[in-house]
Amino acid sequence: MLEKIKLILRSVRQYKKYAIITPIFMVGEAALECVMPFIMGMFVDNIKGLSSANDFFYSANGSIPVFYLALILVGMAILSLICGIMGGRFASIASIGLATNLRNDLYAKLTNFSFENIDNFSASSLVTRMTTDINNVQMSFQMMIRIVVRAPLMLIFSTVMAFISGGIMGLVFVVLIPITGFGLYIIVKKAMKIFMTVFKKYDTLNESVQENVSGIRVVKSYVREDFEKQKFSSASDNITNEFIKAEKIVALNNPLINTAIHLSNILVVGLGSYVIFRTAHWDEGLKDFTGGVLSCGQLSSLITYGIQILMSLMMISMIMVMLAMSFESARRIAEVLEEESTIKNPEHPLYSVPNGSVVFNNVSFKYKKDAEEYALKNINMNIKSGQFIGILGSTGSGKTSTVNLISRLYDATEGEILVGGHNVKEYDLKTLRDKVAVVLQKNILFSGTIESNLRWGNEHANEPQLWKACQIAQAEEIVKAKPELFASRVEQGGANFSGGQKQRLCIARAILKEPKIMILDDSTSAVDTKTDRLIRKGLKEDLPEMTKIVIAQRISSIEDADQIIIMDNGQISAIGTHEELLKTSKIYQEVYFTQNRVGGDK
Numbered sequence: 001m002l003e004k005i006k007l008i009l010r011s012v013r014q015y016k017k018y019a020i021i022t023p024i025f026m027v028g029e030a031a032l033e034c035v036m037p038f039i040m041g042m043f044v045d046n047i048k049g050l051s052s053a054n055d056f057f058y059s060a061n062g063s064i065p066v067f068y069l070a071l072i073l074v075g076m077a078i079l080s081l082i083c084g085i086m087g088g089r090f091a092s093i094a095s096i097g098l099a100t101n102l103r104n105d106l107y108a109k110l111t112n113f114s115f116e117n118i119d120n121f122s123a124s125s126l127v128t129r130m131t132t133d134i135n136n137v138q139m140s141f142q143m144m145i146r147i148v149v150r151a152p153l154m155l156i157f158s159t160v161m162a163f164i165s166g167g168i169m170g171l172v173f174v175v176l177i178p179i180t181g182f183g184l185y186i187i188v189k190k191a192m193k194i195f196m197t198v199f200k201k202y203d204t205l206n207e208s209v210q211e212n213v214s215g216i217r218v219v220k221s222y223v224r225e226d227f228e229k230q231k232f233s234s235a236s237d238n239i240t241n242e243f244i245k246a247e248k249i250v251a252l253n254n255p256l257i258n259t260a261i262h263l264s265n266i267l268v269v270g271l272g273s274y275v276i277f278r279t280a281h282w283d284e285g286l287k288d289f290t291g292g293v294l295s296c297g298q299l300s301s302l303i304t305y306g307i308q309i310l311m312s313l314m315m316i317s318m319i320m321v322m323l324a325m326s327f328e329s330a331r332r333i334a335e336v337l338e339e340e341s342t343i344k345n346p347e348h349p350l351y352s353v354p355n356g357s358v359v360f361n362n363v364s365f366k367y368k369k370d371a372e373e374y375a376l377k378n379i380n381m382n383i384k385s386g387q388f389i390g391i392l393g394s395t396g397s398g399k400t401s402t403v404n405l406i407s408r409l410y411d412a413t414e415g416e417i418l419v420g421g422h423n424v425k426e427y428d429l430k431t432l433r434d435k436v437a438v439v440l441q442k443n444i445l446f447s448g449t450i451e452s453n454l455r456w457g458n459e460h461a462n463e464p465q466l467w468k469a470c471q472i473a474q475a476e477e478i479v480k481a482k483p484e485l486f487a488s489r490v491e492q493g494g495a496n497f498s499g500g501q502k503q504r505l506c507i508a509r510a511i512l513k514e515p516k517i518m519i520l521d522d523s524t525s526a527v528d529t530k531t532d533r534l535i536r537k538g539l540k541e542d543l544p545e546m547t548k549i550v551i552a553q554r555i556s557s558i559e560d561a562d563q564i565i566i567m568d569n570g571q572i573s574a575i576g577t578h579e580e581l582l583k584t585s586k587i588y589q590e591v592y593f594t595q596n597r598v599g600g601d602k
Contacts, residue, residue, distance in 0.1 A: 004334035005327075008098075008137060011105050015097030018090040019145050025087035026149040032080040034157035034308070036073060038165055041301035043069040087146055095142035102134050106336055114343040115409050119367065121336065124209075129336060133329035140326030148319055155312040162305040169302055172267045173309050180260045180310060184317035187252050191321050194246040201242065205235040250321055257314040264306035272299040343408055349428035353435040354420040355385035356516035356547030358406060363415035365401060374413070375401045376570045383563070385420075385516070388540060388548045390558025392591065393567030399551045402567070403519045406549075407436040420516065437510035439523040443502040445494030450479060451486035453505060457512030465512065472538035473508035474531050475501070499526035507535065517547040524550075524557060532557055555592050564588070 012019055043066060106129065110118070121129075159177070163170035209232070358381070365376040376398045383389050391399050404410050405417055408424050417424045424432060437457070445453050454466055461469075466486060470476045478501050482488035494502045503526050510518055518539070524532045536557070539548050552558050559578040566573040566587050574585040581588040 004331055004338075007334050007337055008102070008330050011101035012094065012098050013101055015094045015101075018094035018097070019141075022087050022090040022094060022145045023149040025083040025090070026146055027153060029080050029083035029087060030150050030153040030157055032076050032083065034154065034161050034305075036076050036080070037301040037304035037308070038161055039069060039073055039076070040304070041165055041299075043073065087150075091142045091146040094145060095138045098141050099134050099138035102137065102333065103130060106130055106134075106333065109336055109339070112341050113339070114341050114411075115404070116342045116367065116411075117339055120339065124205075125332075126336070129329075129332050133332050136322075136326045136329040137333065140322050140329075143319055143322055147315055148323075151312045151315040151319060154308055155316070158305045158308040158312065162302055162309070165301040165305065169268065169272060172264065172271065172302075173306060176260060176264055176267075176306075177309065177313065180256065180313055183256050184253065184313060187249055187256070188317050188320045191246045191249045194242055194249070197242065201235065201239050205232070205239060250318075253314055253317055257310050260310045260313075261307055264310060265303060268299070268302045268306055272302060343411055343429065345429055346426055349431070350422055350426050351428050351431050353427065353431060353516050354422075356435075356545070357385040357418070357420055358383040358517065358547065358549075359418040360402075360405075361416050361418070363405065363412045363417060365405060365410065365413045367410070369413075374570060376405075379415070379572060381565060381572065381575065383547060383549070385547055386545050387562040388536075388560070389550070390561035390564040391549065391551045391567060392553075392555070392558060392564060392588065393573075397567040398570040399567050400521055401570075403438070403521060403549060403551065406517065406519065407433050407438055409438075434513060435516040436519065437513045437515035437517070438519045438521065439503070439506050439510050440521050443494070443499070443506040443523065445490050445497065445502055445505060447492040448490055449486065450482070450488050450490060450505065453490055454486070454509050454512060457509040458514070461512050466508075468542075469508040469511040470505075472511055472535070472542050473504045474527075474534050474538070475504035475508045478504060500528075500531070503527060504531075504535070511539075511543070515546060517549065518543075520548070520550045520552075522551050522553060525553065529554070529556055536560070555588075555595055 110126065155177075159170065159173055162173055360379045360381045363376060363379040364374050365379075366374045379402060391402070393399050401410070405412050406419065406424065408427075408429060411425070419427070419432065419436070446456075451466065454469065455461060457469070458465070463486070467476065467479075470479055478497075479485055479488070490496065494505075497505070503523050507520065507523060524535060527535070532554075533556075536548075536550075539546070550558055550561070555578075558564055561578070563575055564578060564581055565575050566581065566585055568587060573587055574581055576584060582592060
C-alpha cells in the first residue's frame, strides 16, 4: 500500500511547497495551544494575589505581572489564529492541486490505453475513480498535512505539559488515554470494514446512470422508466444503508469522548482539590491556600489539557476512518496509474507508411491472454495497395476483430500483420493510425460544429478540402441544408443528426486524414443503397491509391470488390470475387439468395 501512496503523492508536483509549509504552521499552532493553558494557570495564580489595581501592572514577589501575562496570552492567541489560517489556506491549495493533477494524470493515462487496457475497467468504475475516489483522496491529503500533524502533536504536547503543570496528577491521563484509545480503535475498526465495501456500490450506481443516459431512447420506447428508476433507487439505497450503518458506529465517538472528558474532569477536580487541601495551608493574609504541591492555576491548566488530550484522540479516530476510506480510493486510483498500456511504440519506430498493402501471416488473436478461446484463428490474407476489399460474415464471426488489428487497436496474439511491407509493431503508433482511417460501427460526432468534427481528420484542412471530402462521402447536401453550413451546431453525440447523416459525416472526416488504408466497419448500414453506391464510386474514382476495406451486411455494398473475404467463427471461410464465391461458398450463396428473395438490392 505504501508504494501506491507514493505513486499518488507524485501528483503533488508544483504544489509540494504548500504541502511542506502546512505542517510547519500546524506545529506552531499545536505548540502555542499547548503552552497557552500553562500561561493561563500562571495568570490565575497571580491574579489571586492582587491586593490593588497597581499590582495588575507590577509584581512584588518577582513573578511576571498579570498585565504582561494577559498580553502574552493575547499574542499567543493571535499567533495561533494566524498559524491556523495559514495552515488551512496552504493545505487547501496543496490538496486541490493534488486532485487537479490526479485528474489530469488519470485522463492522460486513459487516453494512452489500448482497447485491451480499457476492457480491464468498466466505464462506470473509471468515472467513480475520476470523481468520488479523487475527492476522497483530496480530503484525506488535506487532513494528512494538517490534522494528522496537529492531532498527534497536541496529544503528545498536552500530555507532557500536563505532567509539567500538575506533576503526578498527569498520571490521570496516562490511565485515560489507553482506555479511551482502545474504545475508539474498536469503533474505527468496525466502521472501516463497511466503508471499504462502499466503492464497488458507487460503480453500480454510476453504471445505472450511464446506461440510462446513453440508452434513454430505448428506455422510453419500451416504457421502462419506472423499472430503471427502481433500479437506480435500489443502487442508491444500498449505498445509503451502508453509510448509515457505518455512521451509526462512528457516531459513538462523541458519547465516548464526552464520557471520557467528564470522567477526566471529575478525577482531575476531585483528586486535585484533595491534593490542594492536604498539602497546602491557609494564609489568612492572602485569604487563600498556599504552599501546596498543586495550585488552583495548575488545576485549571490540567482541566484544559485533559480536554485537549481527549479531543486529540477523537480527531485521530476520525482521521483513521477518513484515511481508511481514502486508502481504498487511493488503491483504485493507483490501479489505473500503474496499468501499463499493452501497446507501446518500438524503440526505433518507423515514421513513414510506404503504401496501403496489408498482409496477415498466420494471425491468431484473443482478447485476454488467459482466455480459453481465440477470437481469430489462423488468419492469412494478402491485400494489395489500392484494392477494394469486402468482408462478410455473421455477427461474432470476427470481422471487426480482424480490422482492429491493422491499426493496432489490439495486438495479435500470434502471427504478424504487415502494412506497407513492415510489421505494424515497427511503426510509430501515431504514424500508423494517421495512415489507417477507421469508421467504426458506432459513429460518434462530438459536441461543437460540423467543421470542428471534420477537422478531427485534419485540423489544417481548408474549406475546399472540407467540401471535397463531403462530396465523396455524399455529405455535401447535409452541410448545404444547414443555414450556417460548416459552422452549424452539432449536439452531444450528434443527437441532431440522423444515423445516415452521422455515418456520411464520419466517412468525410476519415477521408480528410488522407490515409493509405480506409476501413469502413458497416459504416453505410444506415444509408440507402443508392447513396451507398455513390460513396463507393467516389472512393474508387477520387482515391484510387487508397486501400478500401469494407465490412458489410449487404452484398450489394461489396459485390464489386476486388476480393471478398468470408469470415465464419473467427476464421476465413473463403476468399474470392463475387462471381467466384457464388460458385464456391455456401455461406455467400445463402446470404446472396436470402437478400434477393426478400427484395434485396437487385
